[in-house]
Amino acid sequence: MTLSPGETVLEALLRAGVETPHSCRAGQCQCCMLRAIEGAPPEESQRGLTEAQKALGFFLPCICRPTAPMKIVPPDDAGAPQEATIRAIEPLSEDVVRLRIETENFAYRPGQFLELIAEPGLSRHYSLASCPEEDPFLEMHVRLHPNGRMSRRLSADLRAGDKLHIAGPRGTCFYEGVAADQPLTLIGAGTGLAPLYGVLRDALRQGHRGPIRLYHGARDSKGLYLTDELQAFARARDFTYIPATLDTGGDVATLALAAEAPRAAHTAFFLCGGENLVKRLKRDLFMAGASMKAIRSDAFTPAG
């Protein structure tokens, strides 16, 4: 598609009859957001977006007058599935397994998520705990549900060497737009630890200097995992690991909010876990003074 002189991308799309959501046409409401997968959108067209969105090529077509060709896709486009080989499936706790797979050319940021396709009609989203710079594999943490179809496939049928497909990555829950000396707080429950673990390692690798705190919530101590690795980080860096288990009276949201609210205005937050937990934390931290732009989150709905 060729733009007329002075035309915005939104105007060109509408002229060509492409149905695309929009409202204010002035770069305010962000409902027209699209993503460039080739070519860089002009800086002006990324006004008001988060650093993570900018890094992924998101832009606002209603204020975008490109000067060079771009290839654009809808904001939630996951791309074509590609083949991956299972390298390991091993237990992390009583009901969480670590899944490692290998694939060619999968560019991602730790903390993003992908779609894992075991067979046509059986796919789930999982967050990435691995770091592309350090790990030759993609790592996900999968909670096994007794009646879940994917859980059964992973625990009974699939083994190292088997093939499956993945698509993505997606999501903006990764280390970007955080100042190196800013306090960084990671709060998650259950397998919400996976993206947080990825973000934590990415932050350390990129030389984050500010204090880092990680709250991990679980029903009981058997639900905690990666505790040795996290305790080792805590001995080596300015990093505090705060496990919170319900059976010892520690609800992770209550605990984290009480400690974090007083310093919320200056902290960068990453929140990962079930929808209710993430919603509550996001709202309460915002009300305590955290800037919405400093809160990144990834909420999941459980599905086996």
Place this chain on the structure above:
Amino acid sequence: MSSLYERLGGEAAVNAAVELFYRKVLADGRIARFFDGVDMENQIAKQKSFLTMAFGGPNSYTGLDMRNAHKRLVAKGLNDSHVDAVIENLDSTLRTLGVPEKEVREVAAIANSVRDDVLCR
């Protein structure tokens, strides 16, 4: 003379005001329920469009947009008292940010001018 939007500080002023304004609105028991279950990021972007409009800045809002955006809320009981509460929160946001009285009143007058559209009258 420069526009009200420019006098207030343009987009930087909108950015400074938007989160503070939304925090006040969410903490206001008279109107908080209208925001139940809404996505906060999305809502903040909408607050930003609203403030840009209220500051007299660049926007292409039409009465029809305003009506569509608020139809659901009018069905839930949105009325003049709630619009008053929103404008009150806007006033107090601007005062917190040190905006002079004259401009506060100008902003309130612009916000007031969309009252009928917001209430779908």
